[in-house]
Amino acid sequence: METNISVHNKEFELFLEEETIAKRIRLMAIQLNVDYENRNPLFIGVLNGSFLFLADLMKEIDLACETEFIKIASYHGTSSTGMVKDALGMPQNLKGRDIVVVEDIIDSGLTMKYILSKIYEQEPASVSVCTLLFKPDALKEEINELNYIGFEIPNEFVVGYGLDYDGLGRNLNQIYRAV
Numbered sequence: 001m002e003t004n005i006s007v008h009n010k011e012f013e014l015f016l017e018e019e020t021i022a023k024r025i026r027l028m029a030i031q032l033n034v035d036y037e038n039r040n041p042l043f044i045g046v047l048n049g050s051f052l053f054l055a056d057l058m059k060e061i062d063l064a065c066e067t068e069f070i071k072i073a074s075y076h077g078t079s080s081t082g083m084v085k086d087a088l089g090m091p092q093n094l095k096g097r098d099i100v101v102v103e104d105i106i107d108s109g110l111t112m113k114y115i116l117s118k119i120y121e122q123e124p125a126s127v128s129v130c131t132l133l134f135k136p137d138a139l140k141e142e143i144n145e146l147n148y149i150g151f152e153i154p155n156e157f158v159v160g161y162g163l164d165y166d167g168l169g170r171n172l173n174q175i176y177r178a179v
C-alpha cells in the first residue's frame with residue numbers, strides 16, 4: 001500500500017486508510033438507520049466532494065429515503081455584494097421534510113452555513129448535517145445541526161476519497177494529508 005503520494009507535485013502522506021473509512025461509515029449509517037426510522041429522510045449530497053462518501057453511506061442505509069444533490073457556485077457579484085453564492089439544484093419540496101445534508105468536509109463551516117440558510121427558507125421539519133471530516137480548529141461559526149461526524153481532524157489540507165487538490169485526487173481510495 002502506498003503511504004506517500006504526490007498530486008500536482010505536492011507531497012501527501014496516508015492519513016485515513018480505506019478500511020478505516022469504511023468502518024466509520026458503517027457506524028454512521030447504523031446511527032442514521034436508528035434515528036430516521038419511519039421518517040423518510042431526504043439526503044442532500046453537496047457536490048463535488050461528497051460523491052464517494054454519499055454513495056458508500058447510502059449502501060449502508062436500509063431506510064425508505066430519498067437522495068438529491070446540490071452544487072454550490074461562488075462568483076464575484078457587484079462591488080457592494082462581494083462574493084455571491086448559489087445553491088444549484090436545490091430541491092424545492094423541503095417543507096415538512098427531515099433533511100440530512102451530506103458533506104465530505106466541514107472546514108470554516110461557511111459553505112454549510114450558507115446551505116443551511118437556504119434549506120431553512122423552505123421550512124423543513126428538521127435538518128441534520130452529516131460530514132465525513134470535520135476540522136474543529138478551522139470552524140468560524142457554530143453549526144448546531146452537526147450531528148454526524150466521521151472524523152475530527154487537525155487543521156491540515158487533505159485529499160482523496162472525493163476531496164481534490166486543484167482538481168486531482170478525488171479518485172483516491174484513501175485520505176492523505178499534506179506533508
Ligand SMILES: O=P(O)(O)OC[C@H]1O[C@H](OP(=O)(O)OP(=O)(O)O)[C@H](O)[C@@H]1O
Binds near residue numbers: 048103106110163
Ligand atoms: O467549510 P468550508 O471552509 O466552507 O469548506 C468546505 C467546503 O469545501 C469543499 O468544497 P469545494 O468548494 O472545495 O468544492 P468541491 O466539493 O467541488 O471540491 C467541501 O466539499 C465543502 O463544500
Ligand SMILES: Nc1nc2[nH]cnc2c(=O)[nH]1
Binds near residue numbers: 163
Ligand atoms: N481537498 C480539500 N478541500 C477542502 N475544502 C475545505 N477544506 C479542504 C481540505 O482540507 N481539502
